[in-house]
Ligand SMILES: [Ca+2]
């Protein structure tokens with residue numbers, strides 16, 4: 001019995017010393033410089049621990065690796081003894097995923113004691129930290145690397161460089177913002193996001209530039225759109241940019257179709273950002289993509305649509321159904337609540353071949369456009385709105401009102417038939433007693449005689 005007990009005690013002591021040793025090793029590791037010049041020889045460290053290294057020559061490259069157990073937002077930090085007098089950077093740091101694709105990158109200034117990467121989304125798996133010299137090579141300066149993870153935030157997940165691998169995002173309401181963190185490393189990166197729209201409405205896209213690692217970003221909008229030509233195609237329909245100096249950029253409003261999928265791609269220079277999409281359900285918005293006749297939105301018979309010219313390349317087509325011998329008025333106006341600066345909206349009405357069927361006009365901030373449609377054969381026509389020489393990305397409204405019988409191409413018989421005799425006679429009866437009835441009858445008879453003799 002005593003023997004067993006003492007054996008267990010020894011075993012316990014051994015286990016204790018081993019676990020202490022492994023903790024001490026992980027928490028205070030030092031690189032194995034001879035082997036860690038390639039990813040396969042990377043020195044391993046755990047999230048929450050640190051590893052120490054040194055750039056031993058201008059050609060030295062040091063690889064380290066850590067494992068993310070559960071996806072989250074990762075920050076890699078490099079610390080060193082800051083040299084207040086020094087200028088330039090001591091270290092260039094890249095974080096790579098298992099396929100050795102860069103997911104974040106940053107440089108460590110010589111006079112900064114601690115520099116962190118922009119936070120980047122990391123799916124579970126292995127990651128590498130690659131350190132090379134900065135603009136200055138000081139072989140005496142040690143650096144210490146650590147990684148931290150926050151598993152309770154929304155972020156992109158690499159690789160999301162194609163539409164097929166887009167990071168799916170939840171829509172925000174103005175009361176609950178769902179902000180997704182993304183990064184663009186120095187190496188080429190495209191970040192695709194996708195979201196579903198169940199019911200028609202409009203969205204705004206917001207981008208917050210990282211306060212420490214702001215970049216220049218370009219965003220492009222894309223959707224899988226169904227046209228009247230029987231084709232369902234990928235369509236790009238808008239672009240906007242975020243400059244390094246910007247803190248938050250809000251896109252112009254975008255009308256979106258129900259039961260559809262939209263995509264945003266982000267490219268740019270090295271930096272971090274947060275992206276969110278605010279959605280509002282609304283049945284009176286245009287629905288992009290509507291840039292060609294085949295993808296025209298249908299204009300409602302009454303009321304109007306709210307729309308925007310998103311950028312100078314945006315074109316908005318609206319289909320209208322013209323009935324035989326009926327007049328219409330197409331109206332396009334800057335929405336006075338949102339349009340307070342200059343802007344021009346070029347408006348035309350075209351047939352199915354894109355040929356103009358009425359005079360083209362330009363609406364401005366202060367002057368709406370009204371185009372009368374008369375003498376058209378029955379069929380489908382299209383109102384086309386595009387930017388004039390001054391782009392304004394605020395709202396315009398577009399409508400097409402039925403203005404009753406079109407008499408421009410009618411025969412005399414058709415003209416007589418089109419008159420609403422009952423209304424005319426009722427009004428006429430009301431006038432009797434107030435006016436010189438005999439004179440009116442005489443004038444009417446004279447007019448009819450003149451009209452008939454003019455017809456030969
Ligand atoms: Ca990215």
Ligand SMILES: [Ca+2]
Nearest residue numbers: 160161190191
């Ligand atoms: Ca990406």
Ligand SMILES: [Ca+2]
Nearest residue numbers: 308309310316
């Ligand atoms: Ca538009």
Ligand SMILES: [Ca+2]
Nearest residue numbers: 290291315316
């Ligand atoms: Ca459009």
